[in-house]
């Protein structure tokens with residue numbers, strides 16, 4: 001009895017110790033993030049205003065604005081989503097529901113999973129060769145969106161596959177037992193149930209694309225754009241490139257401009273991620289109530 | 290070709306053998322199912338009841354590595370013939386699973402699912418109401434047809450699945466232990482429902498519950514190790530089994 005008590009207190013001590021350790025680890029991350037954000041906000045204070053949001057870049061920090069980069073980023077996402085989403089979901093459906101269980105399928109599967117981990121610059125090189133040169137899309141938004149689609153496609157496919165796989169087999173069987181064709185079962189039962197997961201995965205993939213710089217520099221996105229793109233074949237810049245450009249200026253004022261740009265980028269990411277959460281909650285309510 | 294017997298039997302198997310890979314699950318099954326009757330399939334776990342049931346609406350084909358020999362006849366026609374459309378088979382021969390499988394849609398849309406995929410959208414609301422009534426669920430859900438079906442209790446969900454199957458007005462209803470996931474009260478309701486449904490439908494039910502089999506089934510088939518040991522009127526089977534293996538199972542000596 002006595003030894004049990006001793007062992008229990010012993011275990012409880014370890015329990016507390018680890019709780020403290022994990023808590024400290026979390027705290028470290030939170031504190032670092034808070035410091036970073038307050039630093040950026042402090043620097044950006046007074047620089048984010050209507051003038052900043054509605055002006056083109058300038059040699060003078062006071063006149064510099066984010067308009068063309070913000071427009072470029074929104075254009076880029078707006079073009080990437082309709083390319084990558086259908087392709088990714090269709091691939092996921094094929095791989096999960098229709099592809100035969102062959103070694104070829106498995107090979108493709110492994111490759112897609114690996115592609116999700118390939119450094120983004122590699123996609124930039126591919127995009128440069130394929131879209132900018134071979135397809136002749138030039139250094140356009142379209143070339144950028146196609147490159148970004150390649151980049152996010154593996155992520156979308158893998159997350160869509162996971163969402164599809166999470167739909168219980170009994171649901172498919174129930175549909176098939178009612179005389180549904182395979183495609184009817186997928187379209188009316190599997191896809192609706194997998195949709196929240198697919199949307200969340202897609203939005204998170206797109207928000208990764210928003211932060212990407214390297215592949216776009218590779219395909220020749222500009223860093224000084226004093227016009228708004230009017231179509232997918234126009235040249236462009238995006239937020240992270242513009243921010244990088246500002247941070248590399250020698251003048252002290254431009255570090256404030258860069259901080260203001262970072263805040264805009266963060267807000268855009270926050271909006272996208274909240275959309276992902278909202279969509280997930282919306283569907284969860286619909287499917288579980 | 291089997292026209293003489295098809296007058297009396299709606300479903301028949303002829304020397305039916307089935308393998309899962311190397312493993313033989315059904316051995317030389319010859320069984321005749323009478324129309325507008327409840328036929329129960331009983332037998333110990335793993336004897337092949339579900340496997341046999343799935344042969345009747347070709348749900349077995351979904352499993353990889355499966356091999357089927359022999360014939361399954363539906364109104365005298367080979368169910369596995371090359372000109373037979375499997376979606377039509379399942380349109381005429383409905384199935385209810387062990388666990389309720391409602392779709393995460395409204396109650397209405399669950400019942401309307403089958404009619405919709407088969408293009409039967411005329412008078413859809415009436416069809417849905419009729420099916421829910423046949424499944425003895427209408428009174429409980431008529432005020433919340435557009436609520437999510439996942440909000441129903443387990444027993445209600447199972448009756449919803451029965452209504453969903455009935456919405457196609459199938460000729461045959463296959464049920465694989467439809468009450469085993471339900472509490473006794475809910476199970477009783479489903480049982481009552483089965484007895485009422487046999488006026489219009491042919492029902493084949495797999496059950497582990499011998500009392501239930503005795504209450505609902507006109508005919509009982511006893512399966513053991515993939516073989517059909519005996520089939521006959523339920524009352525005879527339970528009181529004077531011909532085979533002593535049947536007797537052993539019914540008196541609870543194994544299973």
Ligand SMILES: Nc1ncnc2c1ncn2[C@@H]1O[C@H](COP(=O)(O)OP(=O)(O)OP(=O)(O)O)[C@@H](O)[C@H]1O
Nearest residue numbers: 309312314332333334335336337338339340341352
């Ligand atoms: N998908 C499958 N793959 C391989 N073997 C299977 C499969 N399904 C069933 N079997 C095997 O076939 C035999 C019959 O299985 P079946 O599910 O038809 O039995 P059952 O009588 O319905 O049992 P229970 O009463 O437990 O539901 C069992 O030995 C089982 O292991």
Ligand SMILES: [Mg+2]
Nearest residue numbers: 338339340465
């Ligand atoms: Mg079974």
